[in-house]
Amino acid sequence: MVNPREMLDIIELIFYVPALIISIFVSARHGFGRQLGWIFLCILSIIRLVGAVTGIASIRNPSEGLFEATFITNSAGLSPLLLAMLGMLKRVHDGMPIGKGFSPRLFNSIHLPTMAALVLAIIGGTKSFNPDIDTQNTGRMLIKVAVVLFLVVLIVLAMIALVTFSKIGHVVHGERKLVFAAVLSLPFLFVRILYSIIAAFSSPNSKVFSLVSDTKTVVAVQALMATAEEFVVATIYLLTGLLTPVIARSQVRRQGPEGYQVPSNQGRVVYHAEDSHSMMRMNRRD
Incomplete structure (x- = not known):
């Protein structure tokens, strides 16, 4: 019998296999440069596919390595989405008249804390499975720092997206879809990061917020507050990539x-x- 977490992993496989194919096409269409943002949709799809496969494998053949891999990939989904939005907004501002858009230095400076948060999340996830209690506590602390950094980055990106929207008349006509996509994705990203914050600051034995428990309540909350949001944001960005002129x-x-x-x-x-x-x-x- 398929348990709730295994079912969620199967749903992710069904979504991210075609998403990976489409993201590769969009990235090839616009260019694979990291500053264009589309390549991060490929990375997101790969991360989620790896997480789903290891998640299913850990249920069928439980092992600490598989649980650790699943936990880390589940923790790393925010970074590609934020970097994808960052790339799209940078492209928009690159095309705006001088004096109307933000400097490229601003976008480069946002890239650094996003990558730092990703590294902290990976290290924290690794330490969380260490048998030493102090190391586990250090891992959980690193994860808390990572999600707070993700929140700060999202707030900054939201401000940039809203300011850009207010200057939509100065945006290249064919690239206005990028601005609309960024603004439209904000509510879903804030719900997604809210889930990460609550999960990071909750007790490791929480019966509602957990990335490893397979109870119906835990999986349902993750599906509604994290997985569904990622599906929506990824779909918005992929459709925008298909419709935006090269x-x-x-x-x-x-x-x-x-x-x-x-x-x-x-x-x-x-x-x-x-x-x-x-x-x-x-x-x-x-």
């Missing part, structure tokens, strides 16, 4: 007063953020 990054010369500029001797599409009647023009050498 920008030939190799052709971008500089960020000019009106947005993206390309060399005049290339037959490429030129995007302008403030010309709603002529969003695409062919710039050819006479």
Whole structure:
């Protein structure tokens, strides 16, 4: 008989197999550069697939290594989603007229604490399964620090997304979907991180918030507050990646007063953020 946690793992397999295929296509379409954000959807899909496989295996053939792998992958899902949003917002601001968008340095500075939180979550998850009580306590403390960092990063990204939305008139027309996607995903991400915070600060023996227990209540709460939110956010981002026009990054010369500029001797599409009647023009050498 399939228990609740095994059923949740099977559902994740069903979702993330096609999600991985689509994310690879979207990443190839827009470019695999980390600053574009799409590559992190591939990473999320791989992490979740590994977690689902190890989760099912740990139920069929219980072992400390499988439990540890499952716990760590379950703890690492927030980072790719935050980095995906970070990449999308950076792309939007790269195309905004000078003086209207945020500096690339801001986005680079946000990347560092996000990666630090991911590392802390992985180390904390590893230490949580150590037989030494003090090491376990250290692991739980690291996980708490990680989720707080994730919360701070999400708050900053939410502020950037909302400010960008307020300046939507300066955003390249074809990239406004990225702004809408970022804003639309915020409620789901806040619910997702709320689950992580409650789980991190709850008792290890909690009967409601746990990443390892297989009781119906625990699995149902995780499914509603974590898994479903990740499904929704990943779907929003993938659909946005499919619908957003591709920008030939190799052709971008500089960020000019009106947005993206390309060399005049290339037959490429030129995007302008403030010309709603002529969003695409062919710039050819006479």
